[in-house]
Amino acid sequence: MDRLRWWFLGSTVPVGTACAVSASTPGPGHVGDLALGALGIATAAVLWTAGRSKQSGWRGWRLFAPAPLMPVVGLVAVTAAAPDSPLEQVALRWLPTVPGYVLAVLGILTLVAPSRLRGGARPAVELTLFLIACVLVVQVLVLGPEVSWLDLEPSGRVVLAAAVVVTSATVAAAVLLLGVIESRRQPMALVLLAATALLAPGRALGTSAMLTEEHAVGDVGRFLVAGGLVLLGAAVLLDPGPCPDASPRPRTGRSTHLRQLLPHLAMTVACFGAAAVSLTGHRISPVIAVGGSLCAVLAVLHRWLTARDEQLLGARLRRSEAYFRSLVAASSDAVLVLDGDLRVTWSSATLGTTLGSPTAVPVGADLLELVHPEDALPVARALLPAAGDATPPGELRLRLRHADGTWRHLEAGFTDLRSDTVVGAVVLHCRDTTERVAREQALEQVAxxxxxxxxxxxxxxxxxxxxxxxxxxxxxxxxxxxxxxxxxxxxxxxxxxxxxxxxxxxxxxxxxxxxxxxxxxxxxxxxxxxxxxxxxxxxxxxxxxxxxxxxxxxxxxxxxxxxxxxxxxxxxxxxxxxxxxxxxxxxxxxxxxxxxxxxxxxxRPALGSAAERRAQLREDLPGAWDRGELSVLFQPVVSLSERRVTGVEALLRWQHPRLGEVPPAEFVPIAERAGVIGELQRWALETAAEAVLTLPHGPVPLRLGVNISASHVAARTLVRDVAAVLQATGLAPERLILEITEATLMSEGEHVTVDIEALRLMGVHVALDDFGTGRSSLAHLTRLPIDVLKLDHAFVLRVDRDPKARALCESVVAIAGALGLDVVAEGVETPAQLGALRAAGCGFAQGFLLARPMRLLDLVGMLDEGAGLLWPGLVGSR
CATH class of the missing domain: 3.30.70.270 (Reverse transcriptase/Diguanylate cyclase domain)
Structure with missing residues (x-):
């Protein structure tokens, strides 16, 4: 497109030179006519080539393209026919030119969408005024002030009349286009109007020169036509093409300030043309007189229509303003309009009602001075962004003072329209939220x-x-x-x-x-x-x-x-x-x-480490038996009268892969809280029962003692679990001793007594574990369903050196004997303790003095080696 522009502009130089040479040479300007013909061909080529990218189909510039070629055809026809009379030459030259102007009019009108060409009375008056004014001027330029239409032959009269009409219509179409074209294409429309304004008088002066044989007038006409063709080519090159989403034209029907002056300019031209005829001493023809009068009448009509439209538009604007003011006033939201400095420029009546006084927010007041002091900084940050940052629409909470001195809570949705040249303000839509805030505070107080x-x-x-x-x-x-x-x-x-x-x-x-x-x-x-x-x-x-x-x-x-x-x-x-x-x-x-x-x-950090250890154990304990981390150790129980092992107590041990050995006192409570104590004790029961069946024994098989958790008893699965283990392993029920604490046996609920009695009916023995700790009472021994009494380590700790402790031990052993209970002393660590217990009549004992908890293999070896005999002296000899 740039190459085409420079090529076209470059072609104007030889054309202008040829016109100048023709003007300086006496006689007909054949050189100028040939130059204009070449320029017309070049203009047609530019219109066709550049117009292909502007619109699709045979519309617009492509329809306009043949128009500059028609005068060239007329020139060729005149040159070939060489008629004798000037009128015949004019008629022959205009015969192909008139259709060219018709095509030009159609091309101009198809440069925009048809919907833009529709209008009311005022555009029609304007178009008629333009057309009449152009006809008057062109017919004066063509015929001159002395020639009348009646002086012409009928054929010449028709041709020249058609020429005057089509050239005037072309200018009128260009004026109409200027009023309805999109704003971005207005420069093109102005250049096109200038082109038609030069072409119409240029062609008219050329025709007048042919009729009067005044060559100077013809030279002026050639220069005007050349300028019009150049501007015509420039117009198509300036055209950016129609916009697909172009907004509709304004309701006034005007898109430029120039168009507002064009009707008055047309009337002025028509009046000056008539005045010029009169001043030159010629008689004003009836056509000029009637045309001038019509122009004056149409100008007055146009002014009246303009005033009426402006009055109607003003009324619509007032009604629209009143309508929206009424809507804003009737809205429950109060509207506040601020300028760029956050000063109040307008406030709705609703805001005055909310604040108890119409003057609560006066115009011109600074909003930051009206709000609560605690809200001033948040409001300023929200409504006064940093330079270059746009304020996005949002919500704002602020407080304004009521007429009674209290503060009202408002929630404002705001929109920043300061960049809008029409509004140039910040608009706040405020809602009174005082009651809601009070309810929220009350609910918050309750919550x-x-x-x-x-x-x-x-x-x-x-x-x-x-x-x-x-x-x-x-x-x-x-x-x-x-x-x-x-x-x-x-x-x-x-x-x-x-x-x-x-x-x-x-x-x-x-x-x-x-x-x-x-x-x-x-x-x-x-x-x-x-x-x-x-x-x-x-x-x-x-x-x-x-x-x-x-x-x-x-x-x-x-x-x-x-x-x-x-x-x-x-x-x-x-x-x-x-x-x-x-x-x-x-x-x-x-x-x-x-x-x-x-x-x-x-x-202290150690407390956190202990908590982390408990959490780790709680996480790892489920499934530890399946992973082989749990094991069972056995501690022998010795008969003091026979000095022989008569039973073993199964003790659980956990070898954690990362934390090492974990004692039962630590992981059993964790198992109870984690809900896996039942699975843990079922595994321990079954493992211990299977192991004790493999132990060598004397005339009487060894008994197996197993500690039972209170949580296992409370779960009501103990009877079922014990029966399943006995059936699975084949262990005789009378060989199993379940060791249960006094607190568990004395707990509330009949189910505990029922379950214990069911176990004893099965043949399983029940031992009262850890007797002598807590709130143990001798009176309970008569009511508890037990077979064995196990004295706690704390109970026998001072039995060898404290007479009162020894007396108490003797009493407990005597009462247990009277009730038919076997007594087992736990935690025996010294020979003196063992002697005191034997002297008191205690039947059984276990502890480090006799044997520590050991693995099954070690226990088998000890029983085989000593034939089941176990006494401190024998142990020391190993």
Whole structure:
């Protein structure tokens, strides 16, 4: 396209030179006519070539392309025919030119979509005015002021009339195109209008020169035609083509300011043309007079139509403004319009109603001065972005002062229209959310407050912990987790109402003990928490004071009660999250409770390591028996009268692949909490039963003792599990002794007694394990369904050197003998203890003095070697 543009512009140089030579040479300008013919051919080629990319089909510029060739055809016809009279020459020259102008008119009108050409009365008046004015000017230029249409022959009159009409119609079509074309194609339309404005008088002057043989007029006409052709080629080169999503033309029907002047310019040209005829001393012809009068009338009509349209448009705008104002006023949302500096430019009446006064938000006031001081910075950040950043639409929360002095909460959706040249403002759509905020605050108060003590609950306290962790490093803070001890006794003795009163009093005492900046919360049934500020030693003193006020007697309606507590202390700087902080506090308070009630203990990494160890064991314990990590050891039980092994006790051991050997005292409680104690003990029962069947024995087969967990008894599967093991292994029921603690046998529920009796009916023996610890009572021996009594290591520890302990042991053995119970002493470690027990009449013993727990292979070897005999002296001789 660039090469075509330069080629076309370059062709204008020889054409202009030829026209100049023709003008300087006396006589007809044949050289100029030939140059114009060549320029017409070049223009047609440019229109055809450049127009192919503008529109599809035979429309627009491709329809326009043949028009510049028609005058060339007329020139060739005149040259070939060489008519004698000037009128015949004019007629012959215009015969092919008239269709060319018709094609030009059609090409101009098809440059835009047909929908853009539709209009009302005013565009029709404009088009008629343009056409009449052009006809008047062109016919004056063609015929001159002295020649009348009646002076011409009929054939010449028809040809020249058609020439005047089509050339005028071409200019009128170009004017019409300028008013309806898309804005981006307006430069092209202006150049095209200029081209037609030069071509029409140029052709008219050329025709006039042929009729009057005034060659100077013909030279002027050639220059005008040459300029029109050049501008015509420039117009097609400037055309960017139609836009597929072009917006419709304005409702006024005008797309440029120039078009508003064109009707008046047309009337002025027509009037000046008539005045020029009159001033030159010629008589104004009836055609000029009528045409000028029509132009004046049409100009007046056009002005009236314009004023009416403007009045109607103004009325529509006023109605539209009133309509939207009414909509905004009737809306429940208050509208606030701000300028670029956030000053109020307009506010709806709804906002005044919301704030109790129409002048609550005066025009010109700075919004940042009207909002609550705490909201000024967030509002400024939201509505005054950094340079170059656009403010996205969003929501904003702010507070404005009511006429009664209170603050109303507003939720504003805002849109930044400062980049819009029409609006140039920030628009806020505000909704009054005061009641909703009040309800939310009330619900939040309920959600984060303990209903008993009116202190913050666990959720509210965790919120404060999150805020405190976010400020870590600015203030030294610690968490005190307080677990009350003794609430269960209060509940059993006095009921829940007294417990409530006790909790309220404890909360009051804690609140009175801490400083005003410290937060007290109730985080559980009998758990309180304190978020305290201060150095570690100051926090430790505060923990001691809290223990002191809790341990003071509580005077209630049911009497005096004494409570104690354990406190775990954690430094906030050592934790990364609220969950981590609470976990550490719980570990510390459990360690404090284990150390004894009334203790405050700080968290230390060792507590975390112990918790991690328990978590690891809990994860790895299920399936440990299938992986071969569990094993069973056997500790012999010796008859003191026969000095012979009469039974063994099966003891579980766990060899963890990473943590090493784990004692039963550690992993059995974990198994109970993990819910796998039943599977664990079924495996132990079956493994021990299979092993004891392989042991060598004397006249009486060895008995097998197995410890039974309280959780296994509570699960109600013990009878079924024991029966399944006996059936699977073939072990005689009377050889099995189930060792159960006193607390388990005395637990509530008839099912325990029923299950124990069922086991004894099967022939299985039941032993009371760990007798002498806890709250063991001799009176229980008469009621418990047992066959064997096992004295705990703590019971026989001082039997050799404490007369009272020895007397008690003798009494227990005597009572057990009277009840028909076998007595087994556990944990015998010295010969003196063994002698005292034998002297007291104890029947059986086990302990390190006799034999340590051993593997099955070692036990078989010991039994084979000693024929079942086992006594301290014999052991020492091995």
């Amino acid at each position: 984060f407050t303990d209903p008993v003590t009116a202190l913050p609950n666990r959720a509210g306290f965790e919120q404060r912990l999150e805020a405190a962790l976010a400020e870590a490093g600015t203030t030294c803070r610690s968490l005190l987790l307080i677990e009350l001890d003794g609430l269960d006794e209060v509940r059993e003795d006095a009921g829940r109402d007294v417990v409530t009163a006790v909790l309220v009093e404890v909360g009051r005492r804690l609140r009175a003990t801490v400083r005003g900046c410290d937060a007290v919360s109730r985080v559980g049934g009998g758990a309180f928490a304190v978020l305290a500020e201060g150095a570690p030693h100051a926090v430790d003193l505060l923990a001691d004071r809290c223990l002191s006020v809790i341990e003071q007697p509580l005077d209630t309606a049911a009497g005096l009660f004494d409570l104690s507590a354990s406190i775990g202390v954690v430094d906030l700087a050592a934790a990364e999250s609220v969950a981590d902080l609470m976990t550490r506090a719980e570990l510390a308070v459990r360690a404090a409770a284990a150390a004894g009630t009334g203790t405050a203990l700080r968290y």
